[in-house]
Structure formats: structure tokens, C-alpha cells
Amino acid sequence: MEKSGAFIESSKDIVMEYFQATDNQDWQLARGSLSDNFSYLSPVNSFDNPESYLKYFKRQYQLRGLTKLDIKKVFPDGNDVCILQEYNSQIMCFWIKVDDKGKINSIRAILDPRPFMQQK
Known part of the structure; x- marks a missing residue:
């Protein structure tokens, strides 16, 4: 897709680049x-700015030893993207x-919060 001679990335491309950056811990x-x-927003917590969210997410990589997220399916629909992924045998939806x-404006996570509520 082009607009004024410049290539415009799809919402799916933008989201996948974000997930690749987090997988590579390129904050x-x-x-x-x-x-x-x-x-x-998720059942576990919520953030209203990118800095607090990334600080939390970075800490999760350190505390929980997060590794690359196993994306199972991506469903793009205009400016919305739905991702199904698996982490520690748990399916999560974003x-x-x-x-x-x-730019990514919001992420809503749907998941079973119990494994994340347990202290490690």
C-alpha cells in the first residue's frame, strides 16, 4: 500500500515487528x-503509558525467564490484529x-491469570 509515494506498512507488519523486537529484547x-x-489491559494488570508497560514487560523477561513467544495464529482486520500465542502450555489472545x-495504540490480553499470579 502506498500513500504519497511512501510505503505504508500493514497493521500486521507493525505488530509483528513489535513482537520481534520484544523477542529480541530490543526495548x-x-x-x-x-x-x-x-x-x-489484562486480567493481571493494566498500564496507561508505554514506559511503565515496557518496564514491567522487561522485568518479566528477567524474573520469569521469558523466551520467545510461540505465535500460533495472526488475524489482521484493518487496524486491528488478533494474535493467539502459547506460553508455558497456556494459550493467550491479544x-x-x-x-x-x-503505532500500536492498545493491547488487550485475554488469558488465564492464575499462572502469572503465582510467585516465582
């Missing part, structure tokens, strides 16, 4: 994928909204 690149108005500037 600067991951931050560049997120809108300044970014929000995150509803991700990309804004018109090509």
Missing part, C-alpha cells in the same frame, strides 16, 4: 512501535489496535 525498537497514548500513524 528501544519496541518503544518506537508504541503510541505515546498506549494502553495495556487484541492489538494500530492507530493511523502506524
Whole structure:
């Protein structure tokens, strides 16, 4: 897709680049994928800015030894992308909204929170 002679990435491409950045623990690149108005909501917690969210996510990599997330299926629909992935035999769903500037505006996580509530 082109607009004014410039290539415009699809929402799916933007989201997959973000997940690749987090898999590689490239937090600067991951931050560049997120809108300044970014929000995150899950049964475990919520964040209303990208810095707090990435700080938490980075800590999860350190504390829980997170490894690359096993993405099972990606469903793009306009500016929305749904991802089904598996982590420690648990299926999680993420509803991700990309804004018109090509930045991830929100992530809504649907998952069983019990494994994440246990202390490690």
C-alpha cells in the first residue's frame, strides 16, 4: 500500500515487528512501535503509558525467564490484529489496535491469570 509515494506498512507488519523486537529484547525498537497514548489491559494488570508497560514487560523477561513467544495464529482486520500465542502450555489472545500513524495504540490480553499470579 502506498500513500504519497511512501510505503505504508500493514497493521500486521507493525505488530509483528513489535513482537520481534520484544523477542529480541530490543526495548528501544519496541518503544518506537508504541503510541505515546498506549494502553495495556489484562486480567493481571493494566498500564496507561508505554514506559511503565515496557518496564514491567522487561522485568518479566528477567524474573520469569521469558523466551520467545510461540505465535500460533495472526488475524489482521484493518487496524486491528488478533494474535493467539502459547506460553508455558497456556494459550493467550491479544487484541492489538494500530492507530493511523502506524503505532500500536492498545493491547488487550485475554488469558488465564492464575499462572502469572503465582510467585516465582
